[in-house]
Amino acid sequence: MQLTPALARLVEELGKLPGIGEKTATRLALFILGAERTYVENLAEAIWAVKAETTQCQQCFGLAEGDLCPVCRDPKRSEESLCVVEEPADLLAVERALGYHGRYHVLHGVLVPLDGIGPDQLKIAPLMERLRRGMIREVIIATNPTVEGEATALYLAKIIKPLGIRVSRIAHGIPMGGDVEYIDSVTLSRAIEGRREM
Amino acid sequence: MQLTPALARLVEELGKLPGIGEKTATRLALFILGAERTYVENLAEAIWAVKAETTQCQQCFGLAEGDLCPVCRDPKRSEESLCVVEEPADLLAVERALGYHGRYHVLHGVLVPLDGIGPDQLKIAPLMERLRRGMIREVIIATNPTVEGEATALYLAKIIKPLGIRVSRIAHGIPMGGDVEYIDSVTLSRAIEGRREM
Numbered sequence: 001m002q003l004t005p006a007l008a009r010l011v012e013e014l015g016k017l018p019g020i021g022e023k024t025a026t027r028l029a030l031f032i033l034g035a036e037r038t039y040v041e042n043l044a045e046a047i048w049a050v051k052a053e054t055t056q057c058q059q060c061f062g063l064a065e066g067d068l069c070p071v072c073r074d075p076k077r078s079e080e081s082l083c084v085v086e087e088p089a090d091l092l093a094v095e096r097a098l099g100y101h102g103r104y105h106v107l108h109g110v111l112v113p114l115d116g117i118g119p120d121q122l123k124i125a126p127l128m129e130r131l132r133r134g135m136i137r138e139v140i141i142a143t144n145p146t147v148e149g150e151a152t153a154l155y156l157a158k159i160i161k162p163l164g165i166r167v168s169r170i171a172h173g174i175p176m177g178g179d180v181e182y183i184d185s186v187t188l189s190r191a192i193e194g195r196r197e198m
Numbered sequence: 199m200q201l202t203p204a205l206a207r208l209v210e211e212l213g214k215l216p217g218i219g220e221k222t223a224t225r226l227a228l229f230i231l232g233a234e235r236t237y238v239e240n241l242a243e244a245i246w247a248v249k250a251e252t253t254q255c256q257q258c259f260g261l262a263e264g265d266l267c268p269v270c271r272d273p274k275r276s277e278e279s280l281c282v283v284e285e286p287a288d289l290l291a292v293e294r295a296l297g298y299h300g301r302y303h304v305l306h307g308v309l310v311p312l313d314g315i316g317p318d319q320l321k322i323a324p325l326m327e328r329l330r331r332g333m334i335r336e337v338i339i340a341t342n343p344t345v346e347g348e349a350t351a352l353y354l355a356k357i358i359k360p361l362g363i364r365v366s367r368i369a370h371g372i373p374m375g376g377d378v379e380y381i382d383s384v385t386l387s388r389a390i391e392g393r394r395e396m
Contacts, residue, residue, distance in 0.1 A: 004263045006251040010244040018229050030287050031216050033248050044245040046208040050231050051238045053204040065202045089228050
């Protein structure tokens with residue numbers, strides 16, 4: 001294909017984004033080429049800025065600009081509940097789900113002893129320090145339902161409970177709109193185990 | 199959702215790209231945030247450069263850097279065949295299809311008399327000038343099979359044929375892998391009309 005060098009380069013860079021193949025990259029590149037100059041400047045500037053301006057929240061280790069993230073800075077969020085997630089993206093997913101008005105703590109990973117990732121490689125020490133300060137009454141563990149995510153949840157429950165803090169795990173079961181017939185058996189047995197009286 | 203300002207801005211800008219919704223934009227933004235600094239710099243720079251460096255080819259009106267596009271500059275391309283397309287993206291699609299080794303001419307639109315788009319609004323005068331120079335023996339019209347694209351093809355055929363140049367139209371029919379049972383009737387009748395002896 002006879003792309004100009006600048007266009008070929010943009011297609012190549014866009015093609016490195018997750019889920020963007022060559023055809024989509026070409027379509028996006030041509031759109032960018034045809035878009036208004038102000039939009040193109042804003043887009044390039046926003047890409048640059050997100051890397052330059054985003055920091056790690058000093059308290060929850062989520063995404064921030066400056067010292068604290070928007071949640072940690074928000075005085076209206078409950079100090080009694082803390083949701084523990086693996087990555088900043090998980091924090092955003094819980095925020096998107098609405099309904100949760102407590103605080104967060106981002107572990108930045110899960111325990112994988114075989115890969116040498118133990119408690120010291122995660123943000124577990126600062127989590128324990130936050131909990132010892134005594135405001136938090138419940139910790140909701142929202143690590144992924146993978147082997148490592150489950151093991152990390154169990155480990156956290158074991159070390160947090162002695163502080164007299166309630167520890168809960170987000171429910172696993174059939175997703176809304178899902179189909180009992182086609183759901184995998186592990187999920188279905190978790191759904192039955194976690195049944196609630198109606 | 200509690201996005202940091204820089205992240206919220208990037209999600210907004212990415213969400214303006216065609217086919218990118220809020221969820222995909224968030225995923226891409228988080229990927230960019232987590233990507234290596236050199237990649238992010240290259241991406242922002244490539245977006246900026248494509249707008250700053252891309253020009254219009256002085257001969258075929260396709261995408262170029264400098265005066266001429268890669269096709270017009272290529273001495274190995276046949277001077278005898280000229281493919282007329284609506285937009286630069288169509289030129290790239292024909293290039294991607296391989297098998298065509300002639301030159302191109304980009305109209306930058308189609309005739310839409312009701313919207314005031316006549317021959318003077320398209321690159322038709324420079325097309326006729328190229329044809330009068332006498333190298334080209336066949337013009338292949340590859341405008342889209344829409345009402346306007348067809349009308350533009352007919353118009354071009356009418357003004358080009360008197361120059362003694364062969365004018366052809368790309369074939370319309372059932373796409374490869376398509377299904378005779380489910381194809382629309384207009385396409386099917388065009389496919390029968392355009393049948394070829396085996």
